Amino acid sequence: MKRYRVKAHLESPVVVRRERQSQRSEGVQFIAGTLLRGALAQAYLQYYGHADATFRQLFLDEEVCRFGPLDPADRVFPLTANSCKRVPGFSEDGKHGITDLLTVSLKKRLSQRTVAQQRCRNCGQELKSHSGFWHLKANSTPTEPKRRWRRSMAAHVGIDRPTQTAAESIFFTLPALEPEPTTDGEASLHGWVDAEQDALQALKQLLSQEDHILRIGHARTRGYGRVRVTIGEEVPLAPVDFSGWSKGILSRTAPELSPDRYFLFTVSLPTGAVLVDDLLRYTLDPAGMVPWLPPLPPPVADTRTFDTPGKEFEGGRLWCVTAVAHHERLRGWNAAHGLPRQDEWLVTRGSVYAYLYEGNSTGQAALHEKLRDLEANGIGARRNEGFGRVAVCDDFHLRFAPTEAI
Ligand SMILES: [Zn+2]
Structure with missing residues (x-):
């Protein structure tokens, strides 16, 4: 499969039922891959009338086609991203800058030294976690999307079906994403599909048959969701x-560990993941699905990595140093049966896991190969809805590591 960019322009508000229970969430900020896939599947059925072999390939075979979420920008802040409590944001327009705290937490686990609490470099205020989306401008400086769309609540009166009148006592609100008129006419969302060549052609053909207009989200019969x-x-x-990434991080966090002998890497989940363990219980630990990974360290703040057993890998030893990951509830709709499906637990978008390997160059090369596979294939369930994308050694952690001595 190859990855292709998807662009979406909201032509009417899109209603997205709130599925997130994250404490950090300010509301719905993106359209899940589940909804994009559902909208395309519905368009297919309306056009062709039945679910044939191509339908099953496009929408049910995750080795042929996967649909990513539609986001306001193409990058997600990792859960380790922090910014000033008072003036948060990248160092632009007078904002106080982004600081990534992964290196601080690595330093705590890998070395015996105490680590001072990080504060805002500009004003000394406390830092707080910073979430959302960002991208690089043409000149390679990072920025957050200007608010190009409103989040609003659409209020509705329920309709009494038999009499076609407003039903008593049924009044409800729906969270909606609304396009906002902008000077440059852009109110776009950014997404991706992974697809084999045939699947890509079939999707493009389907979209052109629909004049590129899909109905996405809930309350579509009420005029919402034209995208x-x-x-x-x-x-x-x-x-x-x-x-190179490992060397850069080790020099900031544990310079006593030689890069010839030690390799540090992160596994990030920019779209979130549905992970289960070998007993099919939801878990935050990728080791539940990737047998060669070591388990998460005990959830005790002062655990030192070298005090935990780790796991044997290719004649060396592999530890999970630290993890910043949360669960949130994910409601779903079973496309094949048209029925609600059981709630699942999603490892939140932006979750990060850091691992350390001690071993020789052969072991390190074998590990690199495993990591390339993980990036290519993703991890966990529901990958054709965009979940389970894996990014290894995210540049964000180096780029925004605190610069002062820690
Ligand atoms: Zn500040």
């Missing part, structure tokens, strides 16, 4: 230099 969707160019692969 113009186009599939664009291929997203080029940009492989990260794992060893």
